[in-house]
Amino acid sequence: MAVKMRLLRVGAKGQPSYRVVVADERSPRDGRFIEIVGFYNPRTEPETIQLKEDRVKYWLSVGVKPTDSVRILLRKANMLS
Template sequence: MSLKIRLARAGAKKRPYYHIVVADSRSPRDGRFIERVGSYNPMLPSEHDDRVHLSGERILHWMSQGALPTDRVARFLGQAGLTAMPTYREQPKQSLPKKKAQERAAAAATAPAV
């Protein structure tokens, strides 16, 4: 059984609230879970103390049992100092400007300012 530490959505329509749970990776997002280990309220400002609550002791216990955090939860754990901050993936090349746009930007950068 592979375990995940992930977000489970709660709250009303357009008023999200998330529980941080330990669940079997095969169970649905908002379905069955093993233990609730924290919460996340994205409606609060980022500097607010109640935005993210983590039960550090239980999270470390489950990680020692083999549970893997999702990307967002790993970021929360890194900010809380429980684990190392995750390294971010490179930005996909598909979203970069195309060749002609890159040439125009390079030409504009090298052109003298008038």
């Protein structure tokens, strides 16, 4: 089972916010996930990024690959170099 850390879209139409989740790469974008590890809201000023640091580090340590967009968020939160 290939697992990825990616964004799950939530919020009203035209007002997106996202959950950072760990999910099987075969499941749909807004479908089944394993664990919620954070939250991202690009519509606030400045944008809100909340991550469970211990869980993110755990999942990265067991080999979960973040998507490009999540990798950018992790760099902004200083969790990835």
